[in-house]
Amino acid sequence: MENYKQENTSYWSAKKKVKEIKGFYVHLLVxxxxxxxxxxxxxxxNGDWSSLSNIWTYSTAFFWGIGLFAHWLSVFGPNKFFGNWEERKVRELMEKEKNRNWE
Structure with missing residues (x-):
């Protein structure tokens, strides 16, 4: 039974990761x-391809690019601020619950 729970948890964790990756690629395409x-x-x-110096034309790409980079970091990048904190915390809470059930 415990093995089933672990496989089920792994499945949902992988499914969540795939959804995050898909969300990033949709964001990138848009x-x-x-x-x-x-x-x-x-x-x-403007009527002239050489007059691409309009700052408003590139400001959207620049600031949106910052947001896109942050999205990339959250999906693929090394999470240096929290490391694997979320996963460790889930395991810790699951272990506490398991120990509490044995008492």
Whole structure:
């Protein structure tokens, strides 16, 4: 029974990770499409492809890029602030619950 619980927990943990990865890739695709559209429309509106110096054209990509980088860090990057804190805490609480049930 304990093995089943562990397999079930591993399954849901893996499923959650896959959902996070998928969410990042969707975010990345939207970022690319929207920013390509912004640059294209801005260039077309200005009538000159060499006049891409409009700061508003690139500010969206820049600030959204910061958010995209933070999303990447949360999904793939090494979590230096908390390490594997969440997983360790879950295991600790599960162990406490297991010990309490034995008493």
């Amino acid at each position: 970022y690319l499409f929207v920013n390509i559209a912004i640059v294209t429309v801005s260039s077309y509106h």
